Ligand SMILES: Cc1cc2nc3c(=O)[nH]c(=O)nc-3n(C[C@H](O)[C@H](O)[C@H](O)COP(=O)(O)OP(=O)(O)OC[C@H]3O[C@@H](n4cnc5c(N)ncnc54)[C@H](O)[C@@H]3O)c2cc1C
Ligand code: FES
């Protein structure tokens with residue numbers, strides 16, 4: 019270990035967290051802005067912070083039995099170019115910030131930041147990914163659909179480190195990612211949508227629709243999705259009005275300076291309709 | 298208090314201080330390298346771009362802790378290369394410099410882009426500059442300048 023807050027290994031990082039260290043800092047692209055102070059003063063990140071971006075063993079992409087495992091500290095730019103990156107995640111990263119931010123931002127930071135408008139997180143939700151959380155006490159795996167509990171809030175405990183993202187096999191999935199925002203490099207999504215389906219023998223064997231920036235967390239309705247499984251694409255298109263109505267009941271966007279609630283909901287349902295027509 | 302060892306413009310250096318300091322403040326205030334500019338301070342304009350292990354990053358969001366063991370290059374060192382000269386000439390010939398505030402960041406972003414893709418299409422240049430703002434030129438001249446540097450400086454990247 020070099021400087022005592024910059025561990026070289028996962029084990030050292032977990033020991034620091036177990037001893038009361040934190041917060042964890044990865045790329046810092048969210049934290050350095052949030053904790054910013056003006057006039058050249060150092061950002062308000064406590065001395066006991068643990069800097070994990072340089073832990074080489076947490077930066078990797080590998081395939082294990084069809085599913086893809088991504089080390090939590092892999093920069094987004096590496097994922098953009100990596101052959102194992104699932105297509106939907108790649109599409110989301112292409113829409114995330116500019117090249118400079120992507121060179122340092124990580125999936126761990128994107129997921130723990132728990133913004134309902136986050137792009138890589140939206141793709142990972144849609145792909146039913148889960149996260150591995152490790153501490154000196156042990157390891158647990160949590161589905162992304164359970165992980166975020168509100169804007170900026172997750173199930174992560176103070177002594178836990180997010181170490182890996184696990185994405186089930188996405189071979190033969192048909193996917194769509196759309197972000198409606200302003201100028202691309204710095205745009206926070208006003209509304210975003212990720213969809214994925216799997217067709218087998220003329221029927222849908224999987225259907226996932228995830229909505230971004232339409233509520234306190236990224237939204238997916240497993241109840242509505244279940245109604246679509248087993249139908250043919252033509253059947254689904256025929257039920258578009260019913261499906262839209264069902265989603266209209268669960269989408270409850272907030273008003274903010276970026277866009278009003280009515281606009282967000284309308285756009286979200288239009289994106290869903292585009293996706294269903296494309297199946 | 299952290300002790301951070303890294304390479305700055307090909308010289309090994311040691312930083313001792315708060316690990317949370319922004320790389321831009323360390324470069325400008327501790328090492329006196331003022332060519333790296335601060336615009337927005339929030340990752341949106343790219344004026345503060347530097348190279349870390351040859352990749353462009355916004356130094357206003359980069360905690361100095363994260364450069365430990367890595368190589369930082371600023372415009373002061375890049376200025377001594379033939380690649381810089383090719384970019385400088387092309388920027389001047391295409392009228393891509395007006396007030397000049399964004400220029401060091403644009404040049405650093407152009408170097409990162411060309412070292413990955415020596416013969417980029419115009420769209421790739423636009424994509425490569427997506428994190429850099431210019432209030433003056435309207436970007437077309439900058440894109441043309443980078444395409445010209447790639448052509449006139451063929452073989453340098
Ligand atoms: C100009 C700009 C544009 C942006 N554009 C986009 C965009 O288009 N789309 C988008 O989705 N985001 C965008 N972002 C937000 C940000 O870049 C991403 O959310 C990024 O993925 C955060 O990763 P990071 O490594 O920098 O996180 P950090 O800032 O290091 O950390 C963020 C949070 O995660 C926690 N954390 C980090 N790593 C771990 C870990 N391993 N274990 C436990 N906790 C951890 C930190 O404690 C902190 O709470 C933008 C940011 C800026 C400044
Ligand atoms: S000053 Fe760093 S991106 Fe604007």
Ligand code: FES
Nearest residue numbers: 395399431432433
């Ligand atoms: S030349 Fe003035 S900001 Fe670009």
